[in-house]
Amino acid sequence: MNGKRDDNTSPIPRSQGAQDARDPRGVIVVGAGPTGLLLAGDLAAVGVPVTLVEKRQHRISNLSRAFVAHARTLEQLDARGIADALEAEGRPLDRIALFGRLSVRLDTLPSRFNHLLVIPQYEVEKVLERRAVEAGVRFRYETEVTAVEQGGSAGGAGDAGGVAVDVRTADGGTDRLTAAYVVGTDGHRSAVREAVGLPFPGKSVIRSVVLADVRLDEQPDEALTANAVGDAFAFIAPFGDGYHRVIGWHRGRDVPDSEPLDLDEVREITRLALGRDYGMRDARWMSRFHCDERQAPAYRVGRVFLAGDAAHVHTPAGGQGMNTGLQDAANLGWKLAAVLGGHADPALLDSYEAERHPVGRAVLRSSGGIVRLAMAKSPWALALRAALTTFVNHVPPARTRAIGQITGIGYRYPAPRGAHRLVGTRVPDVALSTGRLYESLRGGRFVLIGPRGADRPRALGTLGDRLAVATWTSDRRTTVLVRPDGYVAWAAEGADDAAVGEALAEWLGAAALGAAA
Template structure:
């Protein structure tokens, strides 16, 4: 079968009628959150997935960080996941360097250890309830776009067909057919080769929820599934073999013993695999009416557990913008901010995850350098806080216009609101939230996309919070005319 092909955008449109539908390619966490958001906003959505229907337990992601949990809280599913996962309040990196997640400025002052498939279950159910059209065993083999929309060629179990949409989002992973179809390169390199991954039973339970260490040329990571099995990820510097090279439980045991001092009585592996970890990022997240999100846009080492979390935040950033444009509440230029806001974050994640894994696997002359660095970090609380903000996602902010209020572009934490509510509960309708110290009526024309709330404290700042929890605008002692101007610019 030939690879996906693309026809570049042309100034004229075909006879195919315009549509408001969005096609999302890929049903991982990124695609599911995005599709569910759009459907909940009243946008017709089709999800194309080349695999048969089913939630796989072979996922590699194992943690949810605070910022992703905040986004899930705004969709009323965080508490359900909290009940399933296990909280971890301290991240142990290397040479005794520990990050105290319990100090985060968030409702979620922990890392939630939870397999990716549990996240997918919840997000899939939400998407189905919102009315998303799922089409499994449907492979994208090409697309073309014009001034009015995108035509996607699909090969499915019942034959080939062309589907038409206003926009297409490729959330189809590292080997994205959508990215290939629009001709975007995926520059980067393999950071770690011959990583071994296995799901095993343990006769001895580890003392900590997540167990990880690097000794000499060996690294190993253990985390529980919650069903009795543990996920093992391990690597040995001296064993650089192709991904297709067979791997057995003896190899997993040996590397784990070298890194952790014992193998915890590993037995009954239900799955073993070998893979390589890449560091790559597409130069652009948008080509015309086609967008990339999650691993289709960026991949990096698993250090810090930032992969699934970054993809969920990509989806949260893009979904409300697509909905606003398709409903006619915002100009198409709003979609350009997806690249401007999310591409720098993806680049930062590549750097931070790469730095962690390189420091963890230091050897020779690098070891004393690492020890000095850890000693310095132990004494510099602001630097540790910045590192923690990057890993957990709460430290990122988006560009703001020159002269804007300092809050503009910043992540807004879960504010306590008058009447006993919380900001992220107010965000659950997918609307903007205006938090103001004084009275203000949203007006009937904006009631479906704007909620008005008031501070539980006596703070005098007025802040307009976007549906993804970032400040679109803020002002001190704002007048009604100032608020109206801001609403007209951002809410429509």
């Protein structure tokens, strides 16, 4: 093992007191992976009582399947002040090579993070856990969910609107935790999803995918490369610590996940797909797994929500798994905080599924498409792959769309009929009179951006903990209200104070209307 990365020390007790997890104003998050840690940290940072339940022991392993952070995820982490720390740990790559024909450049992305960052999931978890601890999240490790009950059946939930979660602890004891809302971020075998009766339709796409973290005697020509030849597919990416992640698959080797794996098998698949094995040696981790494509039909049942792998799973192609889950959390967290803080109608929570379910479906399609191209074998399928890669290489709109889907920056959320064309779009990290936009978003704030010279009421300062006010550094005349997750909530051309006040009242609560008067 690599000692530098094997950091299993715990900054928190294994389990905190059961009495801390009975708050009818709070949220129970189940699952301490990246999605759950980000969500719990977001809520606790704005004063929402949060209990994070995890059935595993507290241990951040240096072995993880996810290893890429894309531009949109880095933007979301920048809005929390933690992207730069991860950038210092990871390795930025500005180009992806696929199938020997397609070269995708990322350095033209309209983002401060115009690259992908190769960084293991455990490094992301360490930063997110530290943030959650500092924000006051209460952790319950070695605690397994056995039942979830809502409303009148919740018993100790306090009122008909509560949720009760029954759990079993490592010593065989039981407990009942209560809160206003529960979020299942507990992976593809989600106990929360099963407890609320949601199916997980889909299928296994490929079996017996092999994974190895190894040292290489020879460096590949491309920093990150993938190719498929005949029945074999392989992918190699550097960690930046002397090890490379190798993922491979061979059509003729369809065996159960439990089948032993040795490095010779990984070498053979890599040689078939990439022409050589680059002298791979010293594997610190090897694993065999299968890839499913599944999505829950709903992300919400009453006061229970799903996010991350509990809501959707797909192939690792494109490295979108962890990223999609983190963006789920960024979407849901500020909405729960607004409702629990009395600043928004509970109907706002319906927009989580409306916005994120289509994105999850699109990720299944895009990652599945990459895998199917990699699996191409017949002459017509290989010809189609060649035609598609040529098309993406040489047609800028197609290339922009493909990059936008993989990196996450190309998605926009549905807007109401008649809304300004910017509503629902992602806002890049534009320069403002007060500094960068994503610095202004920190603390879960909305940001109101208006034209230079606009005289906004000073009383808006009373909303300073939830609203930042800035002006464009350009001559732009559009007034824009940016949500805490970096998407446009409302926009107008030449808006007067009354229109601004109505928008603030809609998104920040009635008190905002008085401040804008």
